Amino acid sequence: MTTTKSDAHAEAKELKLERLIDAPVAKVWRCWAEPDLLKQWFCPKPWYVSDVRMDLCPGGEFFTVMNGPNGEQFDNAGVFLAVEPHRRLVSTDAFRPGWVPSERAFMVAETTFEDTGEGQTRYTARALHWTVEARKEHEEMGFHEGWGKAADQLKELARSL
């Protein structure tokens, strides 16, 4: 396959991780779609999620509050862009509900769930940024460690359901 200039540019704005999860797609999907399950894996321990609002439809709110061990607190506000049950979930921080532009269009998060045919799920999470600078910033903030640990927590949770 030939890599065009445009493909290479898109890749330069992307961060990605993949996990093979020993649980069927339906269980992995539940970990994303049910707020009480999402809370259990969505940020790397000892950080924790204290509040979740999710309206699983295009344009619906996706809001979480992340808390650190020293009292840190961060709101993550955004919306869902695409909701394809058991297949794909896309969200972004670029909007507030009502399609109102947010303070900053930083990234799109795209998650795909693929049945490998053996009761396992290939789980892929991508962060797509508007600029190469934002991708670098996200990498320096610890994307691989943070999203990686969260994905491992998701993996354990899905197996336990």
Next chain:
Amino acid sequence: MTTTKSDAHAEAKELKLERLIDAPVAKVWRCWAEPDLLKQWFCPKPWYVSDVRMDLCPGGEFFTVMNGPNGEQFDNAGVFLAVEPHRRLVSTDAFRPGWVPSERAFMVAETTFEDTGEGQTRYTARALHWTVEARKEHEEMGFHEGWGKAADQLKELARSL
């Protein structure tokens, strides 16, 4: 009504125009929803639209090519965010189809169609930007003249249907 700091900030990122159109909502909507009609008013003459691709659904492509009298040619690529027939249409240049971030998240365009109850339509077009700087840039590019002339062309076209 009290204006909060957050309202004021949102307003500082917004440009807006309004027209009372002497045609029912269904006809004004058609001018937006049918590519052959859209071409006739969407950019101020003597500029013209040579190509339109529109897939009227959330996430669907919205692409136009604008041509100037001296051979200028500009592609406008984006997607629809919300499609509420006869009521509201929202699009943005922030994505390519598939929710891929574009080169720049510049603005959201929100159009509303309101039946005034006398066979007329209150037509409102808003450009909501991610930053105050982008709003200023758009104003300096001639938002009011450009979108204003286009809205007047739309007004004439809808009346003639």
